[in-house]
Amino acid sequence: MPELPEVETTRRGIWPALQDRHLLGADVRQAQLRWPIPADLSSLVENQPVLSVQRRAKYLLIELPHGHIIIHLGMSGRLRVVPSDTPLQKHDHIDLLIDSGKALRLNDPRRFGSVLWQTGHWQEHALLAALGPEPLDPGFTGDWLHQRAQGLRSAVKNFIMAQKTVVGVGNIYASESLYRAGIHPRRAAGRISLTRYRALAGHIKDVLDDALAAGGTTLRDYQSPDGAPGYFVQSLDVYDRAGLACNACASPIQREVIAQRTSYFCRQCQR
């Protein structure tokens, strides 16, 4: 499911329900996600005020006075705000109970998501300590990409999907940004010029900005917390368009598996 635009859309969707609220506890029905939900999560959050909801990479960070709830949506996770007595659906694994009578409810069929706790600063959590720059921050540049790519022989698509390179770029937006930049996804990361990396960095920012403005991309199940789909699917140039005409040159869009992930590109426009 969710890449940066979908997680950020989720963050914005849940914040109004948590702002100036306290948590009453956690109702855990299925603790076995990507990692187990901490057994003491409910007591950790009980009667604690929510100070903020932030996003780092694809993680949501719910700040409480003494620590952070860290939520990752994996491939199929979805957060909604519902009245706490709303009947459960299949795969509704955990509720964070809010003192408004509502609940922040996580549904995740594939259970690749996670709900974790970090006392103190979230930066200290092992999963978040080594993340690369936020793509929408000024610190993310083509110069950074070019410098990090030196000597790398793996495909540039894998390089920009690696969280230590830059965070938040998943399979959809990797294909889309490489298309916009005219770079073939299989090209070795270390054999791309600084000029082209500067262009790529700009296109990564742009494609994520555009997707965010559209509320993300809905291919199958993704929905924002209020139930709306993401409309960026209408703006995809290559992803999920195998065999269809390239919007620039009309040659058929190619579909190939690169390092276990389906990839889409235009053979004419991307070199």
Place this chain on the structure above:
DNA sequence: CTTTACGCCTGACGGC
């Protein structure tokens, strides 16, 4: 150090 393949899990879909 880099690169590659695997596996976690369920559900949808197509072919037979």
Place this chain on the structure above:
DNA sequence: TGCCGTCAGGCGTAAA
């Protein structure tokens, strides 16, 4: 109708 294989928006980890 059922069964089976394939695939899916992520990503840590083991192995080479």
